[in-house]
Amino acid sequence: MTIKLMQGNEAIAQGAIAAGCRFYAGYPITPSTEVAEVMSRELPKVGGKFIQMEDEIASMAAIIGGRVGGLKSMTATSGPGFSLMQENLGYAAMAEIPCVIVNVQRLGPSTGQPTAASQGDVMQARWGTHGDHPIIALSPISVAQSFDLTVKAFNLSEKYRTPVILLTDEIIGHMREPIELPDFNSVEKFEQVVTESPETYKPYSNNGDVPPMAAFGRGYRYHITGLFHDEVGFPTQRLDEVEPWLERVNGKFERNADDILLYETDYQPGARTAVLSYGASARTARHAVKQMRARGEKVNLFTALTIWPFPETAVEALADSVERIIVPEMNLGQLALEVERMAGRRKVVRVNRANGEMVTPDMIIAAAEA
Amino acid sequence: MVDHILEAHHLTKQEAQIPPEDWFEANETLQKLRKHKKFPTIWCSGCGLGVVMGALIRAIDHLGLDNDQVALVAGIGCTARMPVYMDFNTLHTTHGRALAFATGLKIARPDMKVIAIMGDGDALAIGGNHFIHAARRNIGITALVVNNSIYGMTGGQYSPTTPVGMRATTAPYGNVEPPFPICDLAMAAGASYVARSTAFHALELDKYLSEAIANDGFSLVEAVSYCHTTYGRINKLGTAADMMRALKDTSIPKASYDKLSPEEQQANTKIVRGVLQRKNRPEYTQIYNLLVEQQTQREEIRPRNTGRR
Known part of the structure; x- marks a missing residue:
């Protein structure tokens, strides 16, 4: 156990190494570059590999290739790079290749404001690639949580054979906080194990939620494709092969929701107002709730750590217990759309700021008083 | 049946008479194909891709590589469908990105032979950036x-290698863009092995592919082929057989080209077949692994303190 002062971005890199990440491919982009810098320095020390690719499209492709070769893999980027990664991110979802994509959000659209924070990529994280697909996105609110959720991101990606997006932002990424680093050997890691023989192995078996994944070069010669495929991986257009696959892949998170949906609740009996937030805005939300409570008001606080899939049941229960939910976000209202979907007749009050500045506690308090 | 062709296929005269559905059992090389799974191919009959696939299979067989040690990575297009038919570790990726996926795979498994299979549009238009950077790194990919x-797959649009003046469905008045010379591009970018042949010269392709796969660094083999269905039809170039024959008539071996005078070389419009570049350059994953060895050894001497500088 070591106590250190570090940035969120550094904590992500340390978390990745602790989780067993042994391959990083990336392209420099503000405000995510520290992740690449730390990975380039630390990976060789643990026998891992780092490469700076020619662009973000290649970076995303390379980490998928690296994982197919058997190394847990990660990339990190920000808005414009995240846009470029979308096609191959969809490939990872389609071909069920575990990998972790860090998006340190900056103000967009386009080049936007590279050094300013934002939460503008929430919907892109869910629907950025074309076609219906399953995705997991986690959003840390502190440096310590940047480490923990990176480890969690790797474990979920391996366990459910899916790309996992760590959706952080410039504030959490560049903020320095003390963090207790655990002994990396003691960190729990999920490892893919294939017990079937090559003769009977089905890389995309629809029997169960997640078939084990065999790495290339270990006797399991099979086909991986971004086309619709059958249970052994070959392209198919047969509905009797496509439909069980669609059902399995798009339902695998729902059937394991308890394992995937992470959130923190701080509820007060009798509260009629709730504040729901995530990422950097959750820090403002905490501060605002503290101030309101100091004035004797009863307020519920909900912090979503898993953004996608959206914690529907928990938010629905929250909505049932209060009259209104305030949703502060550093965008023009993205996760608020999900909250509204679950809130029924309860009022959802959006508190938005999309100019690179943080939502302030006063804005939340004013919304609660309105 | 020509004896030396049979010999190259490891076929006896008797075996060559075996009906196609039994070829897989009859021939050891063909065991490298996924026999019952995905045949027939999606390719038009008469396409040169089957010949090129045959050459690749024979090249791998000739090197005596274990099927498990070979990975085929492809992008999107007619050519990129090739891996589905062959019994190796096969990764069919997104359009243009085969070399980027292959780079990650090669870094994870430097011991494996990684072969990226692409068409001209896949490799040089949408994938052009990955092409030059893979060559620059001299990473061990063929x-x-x-x-x-x-x-071809989208129906005959002009590509970065369509000659000026030739027609395509998106160049109905003739192509106005100059083409990329694929081999020149790879040589300039630093590929350590570059060779070119055609779908007509199958045995030459065998040889160049064997050499390319055996080479440690980045190798490029350009297999000049044809599309009689789209390009041939719109440009009135005849049947598949006519276009195959044209590959013979419009190409010369490098040895013959080298004997031409500078003026004749300048005026040459034929496809030059042969090994165009061999360079002794360090291979990327080998160099990186040296770095990893140094750093891990240093860490063993100096106990690791996470993140401490």
């Missing part, structure tokens, strides 16, 4: 580019 001067 790039097989089948050049048919057209986008």
Whole structure:
């Protein structure tokens, strides 16, 4: 156990190494570059590999290739790079290749404001690639949580054979906080194990939620494709092969929701107002709730750590217990759309700021008083 | 049946008479194909891709590589469908990105032979950036580019290798863009092995592919082929057999080309077949692994303190 002062971005890199990440491919982009810098320095020390690719499209492709070769893999980027990664991110979802994509959000659209924070990529994280697909996105609110959720991101990606997006932002990424680093050997890691023989192995078996994944070069010669495929991986257009696959892949998170949906609740009996937030805005939300409570008001606080899939049941229960939910976000209202979907007749009050500045506690308090 | 062709296929005269459905059992090389799974191929009958696939299979067989140790990575297009038919570790990726996926795979498994199979549009238009950077790094990947001067799968649009003046469905008045010379591009970018042949010269392709796969660094083999269905039809170039024959008539071996005078070389419009570049350059994953060895050894001497500088 070591106590250190570090940035969120550094904590992500340390978390990745602790989780067993042994391959990083990336392209420099503000405000995510520290992740690449730390990975380039630390990976060789643990026998891992780092490469700076020619662009973000290649970076995303390379980490998928690296994982197919058997190394847990990660990339990190920000808005414009995240846009470029979308096609191959969809490939990872389609071909069920575990990998972790860090998006340190900056103000967009386009080049936007590279050094300013934002939460503008929430919907892109869910629907950025074309076609219906399953995705997991986690959003840390502190440096310590940047480490923990990176480890969690790797474990979920391996366990459910899916790309996992760590959706952080410039504030959490560049903020320095003390963090207790655990002994990396003691960190729990999920490892893919294939017990079937090559003769009977089905890389995309629809029997169960997640078939084990065999790495290339270990006797399991099979086909991986971004086309619709059958249970052994070959392209198919047969509905009797496509439909069980669609059902399995798009339902695998729902059937394991308890394992995937992470959130923190701080509820007060009798509260009629709730504040729901995530990422950097959750820090403002905490501060605002503290101030309101100091004035004797009863307020519920909900912090979503898993953004996608959206914690529907928990938010629905929250909505049932209060009259209104305030949703502060550093965008023009993205996760608020999900909250509204679950809130029924309860009022959802959006508190938005999309100019690179943080939502302030006063804005939340004013919304609660309105 | 010509004896030396049978010999190259490891076939006896008797075996050559075996009906096609029994070929898989009859021939050891063909065991490297996934027999019952996905045949027949999606390719038009008469396409040169089957010949190129045959050459690749024989090259791998000739090197005596274990099927498990070979990975085929492809992008999107007619050519990129090739891996589905062959019994190796096969990764069919997104359009243009085969070399980027292959780079990650090669870094994870430097011991494996990684072969990226691409068409001209896949490798040089959408994938052009990955192509030059893979060559620059001299990473141990063999790039097989089948050049048919057209986008075949989408129905015959002009590609970065369509000659000036030739027609395509998106160049109905003739192509106005100059083409990329694929081999020149790879040589300039630093590929350590570059060779070119055609779908007509199957045995030459065997040889160049064997050498390319055996080479430690980045290798490029350009297999000039044709698309009689789209390019041939729109440009009135005849049947598949006519276009196959044209590959013979419009190409010369490098040895013959080298004997031409500078003026004749300048005026040459024929496809030059042969090994165009061999360079002794360090291979990327080998160099990186040296770095990893140094750093891990240093860490063993100096106990690791996470993140402490």
